[in-house]
Amino acid sequence: MTYDFQFDAVFASWDYLLDGAWLTVKLSLSAMVIGLAVAILCALGKTSGPKPVRWLINAYIEIIRNTPFLVQIFLIFFGLPTVGLRLSPDVAALIAMVVNVGAYATEIIRAGIESIHKGQVEAGLALGLRPLQVFRYIVLKPALRTVYPALTSQFILLMLSSSVVSAISADELTSVANNIQSQTFRSFEIYIVVTFIYLVLSMLFSALFAGIYRLAFAYTVDRR
Incomplete structure (x- = not known):
């Protein structure tokens, strides 16, 4: 049995694939930036916050890290409308990705903070620096330098995991591919x-990221 590869139908939809790829990148970058802000706040609260705050942050991390990403997406997209909050697929996907990456990045940044x-x-x-200045200049910057490789790996993983949001029809790359496949029936090629x-x-x-x-x-380290 031989299979006749036909990529013409796929390349005819190349513009749609590029649009989907761009949305995947934009969605992943937005989620990573916002999630990083969430992670920094959570890491600060976990390392130096009061006990109730630490308990809430630990609960958030454990819930997110021990439940499937797909279930988290469904909870936000299909669950929130039951309480009157209806979101578009793209917004729901962004929120789910922020919540997810925030939990993982919190532990990464916490490890960096504790390495100082x-x-x-x-x-x-x-020297008279205020606590916020100490955290910003003495703790956070060296900590981010330490965990930078782990954070970049987390971004790559987040970008690849964004394919899951096609389950709620967010217009990223995999969702676009599914639409093309349903029209052309060229599953293997697409x-x-x-x-x-x-x-x-x-x-x-x-x-x-390596550059x-x-x-x-690396330049900063060399100058030291």
Whole structure:
């Protein structure tokens, strides 16, 4: 039995695939930026907040890390309308991705914060810096430099996991591919192309993040 590959129908929809890929990148970048802000606040609360705050943050992390991402998406998209909050697929996807990556990034940043020696914090306070300044300049910056590789890996994972939001018809790459497949019935061809697009995106961002690390963090270390 032989299979006749026909990519013409796929390449005829190339513009739609590029639009889907762009939305995937935009959605992932937005979720990572917002999720990073959430993670920094949660990491700060977990390392130096009062006990009730630490308990709530720990509960949030455990719930998100021990439940499927797809269930979290369904809860936001299908569950919230029952309490009167109806969201578009793209907005629901963004919120779900922020909530998800925020929990994982919190633990990454917490580990970076705890890697900073307490003597550096005490020295900053002794110099008259306010606690927020100490956290911003003495704790957060070195911590982010330490966990930068882990955060970039988390972004790549988030971008690949964004394919799950096609389950609620968010117009990202996989959802566009599903629509094309339902029209052309060329499943093998369309998903081969989509696999290649995801692979290219992952490699491009990996190279970009490596270049940023060399230019920013590694250069800073060398100057020291």
